[in-house]
Amino acid sequence: MTVAGFDIGGTKIAGAALASPGGAAGSAVGLGGSSRRAETDVLVRSHRPHRIHGPESLVDAVEANVRELDEQLAAAGQPSIAAVGLGLAAWMTRDRETVIWAAHLGVRDAPVKRMLEERLGLPIVLDNDADCYLMGEDAMGAAADASSSILIALGTGVGGAYVADGRPLIGAHGLAGELGHVTVDESGPRCSCDAFGCLEAFAGGNALRRDAASVPAAVALAPDGAPTAEHLANAARAGDAEAVAAMDRAGWAVAAGLRRLLPAFDPEVVVLGGTVMLSCADLLLPVIERELGEHAPLQGVPQPRRLELARLGGHAAAIGAAVLASQR
């Protein structure tokens, strides 16, 4: 059997099809119900732009992407897709059937699971993109040998997730794992969620863009005078003291968030991912490791405290969505 997963971001859809346990195509198939896979189980991948706005165009786009992946599978002599998982940057109901609000897709209060099942005639599984990202890393990436893991993903904002025994924690309102909104300093900047001092307000791409605007060395590197996290990081690499301080503050905030999360979740592995984290790991990781080494809670208790950078690249959430679809 083949399962497909799609990660629907703000402008692009990444897709991946996996051989699922029980199918003739699978290699390293896990024991009953295991979420573990090998990278060789990824049969085909896709990556295309989208212009989704509203639930109907979301369904249209998913249908087109499923068809395209099915064509790739047929060309590779593989079975067609039998179930689909979708990772969306969205707030959804606890039962993962209705999207309550997906700002960048223009979808509000839409029964997306039912709409897609009616259109495609296939079982559909929805989850948020961060849960899917960590499910992918749990299945075959940075947390593949761990029974539990948490994710801190520095992208435009800060995503998070907690996976234990191959399942994401959902929570009473579907919001468990929103680790970017852990408060690290109540007197800090206002966050996108309107609270003050969340991890996201210090370490997300938007936060670093805000910080970069007041660092002359970063402004000087931006051709249009509007620097991003990347310009700030490059100014820090060139030794500019203000840029170094801003990047250090982002690393401190990640460590401060982890100080609050590690006693709550006791994860075997902390996966650090997202485009900002991965492109600035040379600057951020040493600060995070130093801060955690000096200030982590439960110092008297032996803990592996493994920090791992995400490994699956741009298809992690698509792969994780496919794994969720195979578990349905």
Ligand SMILES: [Zn+2]
């Ligand atoms: Zn927040």
